[in-house]
Amino acid sequence: MDFDAIVVGSGITGGYAAKELTEAGLRVLMIERGRNIEHGSGYVTETLAPWELPFRGVGDAAAYEHDYPVQMKNRHFTEFTQNHFVNDRENPYTTGDGTDFTWFRSYNMGGRSLTWGRQCYRWSDYDFGANKRDGHGTDWPIRYADLAPWYDRVEAFVGVSGAAEGLAQLPDGRFQPPMALNVVEQHVRDAIGKRWPARRLTIGRTANLTQAKDGRSACQYRSICARGCSYGAYFSTQSATLPAAMATGRLTVITDSVVEGVDYDPATCRATGVRYLDVATKTHRRATARIVFLNAGAFNTNHILLRSTSAAMPHGLANSSGVLGTQIMDHASTVSAIAMMPGFEAHTSFGNRPTGIVIPRFGNLDTFDGDGFTRGYSYQGGAVQSGWTRGKRGPGIGTDLKSDLRAPGPWRMILVTFAESMPRATNRLSLDPVRTDAQGAPALKIEFAHGHEEHAALADAKAQAGTMLSAIGGQVIMGLDQPGPGGASIHEMGGARMGNDPRDSVLDKWSRAHDVANLFITDGAQMNSSACQNPSLTYMALTARACDAAVSMLREGTV
Amino acid sequence: MADVAGPSRRDFGKAALLLAGIVGVPVAVLRAVRVDASERQRTIAAEVAQIVIPRTDTPGGADAGAHDFLILALAHGLDGTRAPQAGAAIQGAYAMARGSGGAPDYLAWLETTLDRRTGGDFTGATPAARAAAVGAVDADAFATRDSGSPWVKIKGLLLTGYYTSEAGGARELRYELVPGRFDPDLPLAPGDRAWSSDWTAVEFG
Numbered sequence: 001m002d003f004d005a006i007v008v009g010s011g012i013t014g015g016y017a018a019k020e021l022t023e024a025g026l027r028v029l030m031i032e033r034g035r036n037i038e039h040g041s042g043y044v045t046e047t048l049a050p051w052e053l054p055f056r057g058v059g060d061a062a063a064y065e066h067d068y069p070v071q072m073k074n075r076h077f078t079e080f081t082q083n084h085f086v087n088d089r090e091n092p093y094t095t096g097d098g099t100d101f102t103w104f105r106s107y108n109m110g111g112r113s114l115t116w117g118r119q120c121y122r123w124s125d126y127d128f129g130a131n132k133r134d135g136h137g138t139d140w141p142i143r144y145a146d147l148a149p150w151y152d153r154v155e156a157f158v159g160v161s162g163a164a165e166g167l168a169q170l171p172d173g174r175f176q177p178p179m180a181l182n183v184v185e186q187h188v189r190d191a192i193g194k195r196w197p198a199r200r201l202t203i204g205r206t207a208n209l210t211q212a213k214d215g216r217s218a219c220q221y222r223s224i225c226a227r228g229c230s231y232g233a234y235f236s237t238q239s240a241t242l243p244a245a246m247a248t249g250r251l252t253v254i255t256d257s258v259v260e261g262v263d264y265d266p267a268t269c270r271a272t273g274v275r276y277l278d279v280a281t282k283t284h285r286r287a288t289a290r291i292v293f294l295n296a297g298a299f300n301t302n303h304i305l306l307r308s309t310s311a312a313m314p315h316g317l318a319n320s321s322g323v324l325g326t327q328i329m330d331h332a333s334t335v336s337a338i339a340m341m342p343g344f345e346a347h348t349s350f351g352n353r354p355t356g357i358v359i360p361r362f363g364n365l366d367t368f369d370g371d372g373f374t375r376g377y378s379y380q381g382g383a384v385q386s387g388w389t390r391g392k393r394g395p396g397i398g399t400d401l402k403s404d405l406r407a408p409g410p411w412r413m414i415l416v417t418f419a420e421s422m423p424r425a426t427n428r429l430s431l432d433p434v435r436t437d438a439q440g441a442p443a444l445k446i447e448f449a450h451g452h453e454e455h456a457a458l459a460d461a462k463a464q465a466g467t468m469l470s471a472i473g474g475q476v477i478m479g480l481d482q483p484g485p486g487g488a489s490i491h492e493m494g495g496a497r498m499g500n501d502p503r504d505s506v507l508d509k510w511s512r513a514h515d516v517a518n519l520f521i522t523d524g525a526q527m528n529s530s531a532c533q534n535p536s537l538t539y540m541a542l543t544a545r546a547c548d549a550a551v552s553m554l555r556e557g558t559v
Numbered sequence: 560m561a562d563v564a565g566p567s568r569r570d571f572g573k574a575a576l577l578l579a580g581i582v583g584v585p586v587a588v589l590r591a592v593r594v595d596a597s598e599r600q601r602t603i604a605a606e607v608a609q610i611v612i613p614r615t616d617t618p619g620g621a622d623a624g625a626h627d628f629l630i631l632a633l634a635h636g637l638d639g640t641r642a643p644q645a646g647a648a649i650q651g652a653y654a655m656a657r658g659s660g661g662a663p664d665y666l667a668w669l670e671t672t673l674d675r676r677t678g679g680d681f682t683g684a685t686p687a688a689r690a691a692a693v694g695a696v697d698a699d700a701f702a703t704r705d706s707g708s709p710w711v712k713i714k715g716l717l718l719t720g721y722y723t724s725e726a727g728g729a730r731e732l733r734y735e736l737v738p739g740r741f742d743p744d745l746p747l748a749p750g751d752r753a754w755s756s757d758w759t760a761v762e763f764g
Contacts, residue, residue: 056723351741387760
């Protein structure tokens, strides 16, 4: 099989690359390691009620502990969504001594685009300039101006609803109309803004449509996105990029096929294609192409590169620098405050809004004002009116309990912090020397720990969250300042970082390998710093930009 | 409790087959865990379910099969119920025997505790005495933070069993899979029922 381009992976960035490259006229092969899930008909639990599932949506804990011991720790993993997550037992990885990493994965068509949190935030030059400014990591070879037109392009296709706020640290995008704040969130926005003018609560910018587009319906306010949405109201490979790419007639899709390595020709210093295992038949196959895009998900892209050794590249493909696999990041996150919000007992809402709120970063902007940290954090969360599950927390039985739980309960405001993860050489991926995966390949070994900067940021975030909510009428009932294990934010990234210098980075400013002129890596592996925003929108913008560059290079004959 | 129907094991089987058919989960996996409840324990669980959520203008806990869900949930370790007891709970009134799989035996604890609270035979006690016993167990369990009482998990699973049943979720509360719109600020009138389909509210309590 010979193609113009091979795209490895069908998630957020793989789907996007397939769309951009096919629309530019290329014949593209997209390879997905997992099974196919058809848009609509493949979302088999989408319309079920809890009483139609054997474990009422909670799921079979005994089976999960056997097959999904890691995935079950994901709050989006339920009996409704379990079929969108990877079987941990069949797909092992290892962690360094004394470290933990919860690696949440979806090995299926669409990857994690089916279950993602859908939050879409632009980076600013506070982010692209962060490494240069405080000396951690290496400088990004691009700035906001390089990516802004690609954010425009991607947002227009994805369909991002949100409110323009004019904040330098969180640039506005091309938004569909925003979803509304509920009454408590509106109060919190107004009251915090009055006392702290630089702190702005705004509705989450989310890849849920508020206006129909491209054959996709507007959001129905179910907020069961991770089951799959046959309305196509949130952006996923299945709802958006796959149909666009298929419509060109130039996309070939292979599922159930695990890429085992990128083939490299030392004579031309080019990738010639990929080799992959057809899982059903256990047959090893090859496909060839003029360019290769790796979009396997940040860590699996690293895994493929580390496994793609040859006499010319004994330490892994595109690794002449020796930094491949290092500087991996996530975000350090925790629940910084939950506060009772009295005074709104006579108010309620209707419908399930599929996004929360965000309070963008307000520290370490034009001056370093963080105590023990130089980067940013921001809050996400929202105001929630308690449901029947509050009955589990306190005393009461009988008609009084039943009567109480019949009505909506008190309002609470929840603030969850996402703090920037620092690039560190000691946080790294490698091939496990002993353990192998189901196909007999070396398992990926993850060594990761949050450092003092992340802990300092979360300590500050807890203090600020408590101060803010207390000052505006909230009664803080709990708050945490310790992050979950690495991976808990499901923003794992890095390992094949972008940089100016081939001696200390893997990719150039076009997301192209310094060492291999026709190899592009446009998933989270390319990240050089983490910012504190949810990263998928930036991955997609970088992907669109890299695709455009790759097509130009092909036309000019330079790759 | 003769009027309490208990068909939910059959319903579970139906739902298991449905799930197996649609998502490919082997039924063998779903059935692999032995349900370890004596008939007396099952009777007690049903009675307790109906005491915690009585029948009013909508069905009660046992009417909705909340006790069957409790027994299934304990057999499969939902809500951490297979985890060994820790801390002070290992001693005293909250200590649990180990069941056949080595996990703490919540149903045996419930049976023993309620029998003790009713002078030796919970099932033979008057309705008022049974309700008083359950009320006392509940009050003790929540008298202190982290009391270690097994009742906290039992009650939680009974509530889950009830409010995720059709009777609890769609008759006692309201259920709307497709709201179709979001109204951010509505007046809450007395008697307005909560939505069991408000997934965020359910998740965060």
